[in-house]
Amino acid sequence: AQSVTQLGSHVSVSEGALVLLRCNYSSSVPPYLFWYVQYPNQGLQLLLKYTSAATLVKGINGFEAEFKKSETSFHLTKPSAHMSDAAEYFCAVSEGGSQGNLIFGKGTKLSVKP
Amino acid sequence: NAGVTQTPKFRVLKTGQSMTLLCAQDMNHEYMYWYRQDPGMGLRLIHYSVGEGTTAKGEVPDGYNVSRLKKQNFLLGLESAAPSQTSVYFCASSFLDRLGGYTFGSGTRLTVV
Numbered sequence: 001a002q003s004v005t006q007l008g009s010h011v012s013v014s015e016g017a018l019v020l021l022r023c024n025y026s027s028s029v030p031p032y033l034f035w036y037v038q039y040p041n042q043g044l045q046l047l048l049k050y051t052s053a054a055t056l057v058k059g060i061n062g063f064e065a066e067f068k069k070s071e072t073s074f075h076l077t078k079p080s081a082h083m084s085d086a087a088e089y090f091c092a093v094s095e096g097g098s099q100g101n102l103i104f105g106k107g108t109k110l111s112v113k114p
Numbered sequence: 115n116a117g118v119t120q121t122p123k124f125r126v127l128k129t130g131q132s133m134t135l136l137c138a139q140d141m142n143h144e145y146m147y148w149y150r151q152d153p154g155m156g157l158r159l160i161h162y163s164v165g166e167g168t169t170a171k172g173e174v175p176d177g178y179n180v181s182r183l184k185k186q187n188f189l190l191g192l193e194s195a196a197p198s199q200t201s202v203y204f205c206a207s208s209f210l211d212r213l214g215g216y217t218f219g220s221g222t223r224l225t226v227v
């Protein structure tokens with residue numbers, strides 16, 4: 001069965017520092033992977049997705065993620081954190097190819113210190 | 115273009131009461147989903163629908179019922195609310211091909227006392 005594990009329920013960085021949010025997946029089929037962001041009191045918004053094309057995926061707001069099959073990872077990064085990046089981030093894997101339901105990780109709350 | 119609209123946004127219920135949460139989407143999406151979000155648990159799928167007139171169980175379906183009488187609407191019902199159902203509920207929708215991702219509503223915060 002497909003699953004995702006997000007390492008670290010809380011991550012705190014200083015403004016301008018590198019953001020690294022970790023996601024490892026388990027999948028018996030070639031995975032489709034997603035990162036979503038949730039700002040306080042809002043729904044989830046799609047940040048970026050990996051659908052078996054380029055392994056380095058660029059998303060909105062300067063975020064990117066790299067698919068590493070050998071490490072079963074899909075970590076999210078941003079070179080320089082901004083105060084507006086403070087939010088909760090969710091990694092998700094498709095349950096079974098392009099027509100599978102999404103399985104979400106438990107989320108990582110990102111805090112950005114001035 | 116409203117996307118996915120959930121009503122109500124907040125609700126307080128007494129144990130044993132019933133209620134229905136409404137989700138409406140205007141993107142002509144085939145698939146619709148109901149999730150609950152609890153602290154430290156992420157999002158868990160309650161029920162989903164692959165088209166008008168169809169529903170299926172997700173990971174945590176007990177205590178909930180759903181209906182999809184029209185393509186654009188997906189209703190989540192609680193017949194006899196319990197404190198364990200205190201949560202934030204999110205509706206989402208997508209095309210048949212999920213590679214476009216899901217579009218989420220803004221959520222309903224439900225408290226059962």
